[in-house]
Amino acid sequence: MERREFVASLVAGGCAGMCVDLTLFPLDTIKTRLQSQQGFYKAGGFRGIYAGVPSAAIGSFPNAAAFFVTYDYTKSLLGAGGVLAAPHVAPVTHMLAASLGEIVACLIRVPTEVVKQRTQASPSSTTYHVLLATLREEGVRGLYRGYRSTVLREIPFSLVQFPLWEYLKTLWSWRQGHTLYSWQAAVCGAFAGAVAAFVTTPLDVAKTRIMLAKAGSTTASGSIPLVLYDVWKSRGLTGLFAGSIPRITFISVGGFIFLGAYEKVRCTLL
Helix, strand or coil: CCHHHHHHHHHHHHHHHHHHHHHCHHHHHHHHHHHCCCCCCCCCCCCCCCCCHHHHHHHHHHHHHHHHHHHHHHHHHHCCCCHHHCHHHHHHHHHHHHHHHHHHHHHHHHHHHHHHHHHHHCCCCCHHHHHHHHHHHHCHHHHCCCHHHHHHHHHHHHHHHHHHHHHHHHHHHHHHCCCCCHHHHHHHHHHHHHHHHHHCHHHHHHHHHHHHCCCCCCHHHCCHHHHHHHHHHHHHHHHHCCCHHHHHHHHHHHHHHHHHHHHHHHHHHC
């Protein structure tokens, strides 16, 4: 991967992340409150819809930049030669690159997500106060509460989204006989994101419950199967797919903005 490509991935990824996170923040707040253990209205309902936005604004650029730098670098490394360079195994390359990208990005994403979601579920508190309270009560480890559940949600999500996105781009490009415009890549991103969002909603519910749980509780221990079983027992299938409509809407529109902006900025820089 050349220096120019590295810088393009870094800047394009960061810009795309900020665009999508700040544009669609209200939908993300609604989704978090729907999934909260205390229920939608007790978690704030439609009040303070931008609660937690400073955390999202600070974390979105480095988080998305880290993902795309890792994703593009791994793709170029795996595609440089050997078995994974063959076109028919391209989805495997995209899956591995996306998985590694998520593991790296989650090191930045999880602390900002913990602070953001706790602020969203307690709109009377500010981002700064939530951060201080988390550090005081749980230390730095508290900021990484739910790291494992986030990674276990993001990897299956990326295993669906990115190979599907790359496949749709290749197919559309082949049919029209030339490289896609950025808006066409954005359409492919919206569709791939919607499919991946629906499939991984139960994992997102588990992640939200773990992050919002009181320190020391069974839920806070981070056992995904245990949390999912508890949700299934208390709320059934509806509980497992709580917030799926705002999540699918958020991620499909987000996929359009995120991947479209990424393609546009990257093509401009290269």
